[in-house]
Amino acid sequence: MIARGLKGSVEELPIEKAKTKGAITMFGEKYGDSVRVVEFGDVSVEFCGGTHVQNTGEIGSFYITKESAVVGLSAIAYVQDAMKKLSAVEAEVKNKDIIEGISKLKKQIKDLKTELKVAHENVATPLEELDINGVKVIVDIVENGDIKKLVDDMKNGHDKIATLLLQVKGDKVMLVSGIKNADAKAGDWIKTIAPIVGGGGGGRPDFAQAGGKDASKIKEAKIAALEYIKSVLN
Secondary structure (H helix, E strand, O other), rough: OOOOEEEEEEEEHHHHHHHEEEEEEEOOOOOEEEEEEEEEOEEEHHHHEOOOOOOEEEEEEEEEOOOOOEEEEHHHHHHHHHHHHHHHHHHHHOOOOOOHHHHHHHHHHHHHHHHHHHHHHHHHOOOEEEEEEOOEEEEOOOOOOOOHHHHHHHHOOOOOOEEEEEEOOOOOOEEEEEEEEOOOHHHHHHHHHHHHHOOEEOOOOOEEEEEEEEEHHHHHHHHHHHHHHHHHOO
């Protein structure tokens, strides 16, 4: 109706004539002998005391918001604000297709919750530990969780420790090593073991990490890592 550009007409009519014309009254309203009738083409004839546009085209865009509406320039501002928010959402989900982006985020959250649950269960399982000349030695395969954090936590919790943790991520292998107050170097340890799983890496004497691409050799790498640290610390 707005787009049709219907011309409006306003006239004062005796109430009975207005009713005969088909003017719609508002329930509960009281009217005098003479009433103001507003008419827009064949779509609207009403009793009304308010102001009106001269043509429905003047209304422009029309958006119902809650129990009210915005029109004209306010409607344009309303849409501009909505488009800014839409662009902001696109940027946040990193996807022009917002629904697809949100679906991916929901899946990531679900996967992370599952990983976190398994990680908590895994942390509750004791890792293999040895004591070599007063140094706590931990070499093990960790199924889930953040092995960098595990290594940091172990270093903070022991006076003397040498640890190397391995983890399969998809078809890759992660290796993280930490040394504290022990006669060994994490970087050398990692450089020795990483090639077994088809990778390489290094780092500082107290912390090092690497990545490999042959997850099938992870158990072999664990055995080699343990043999290496035994030979260094003995």
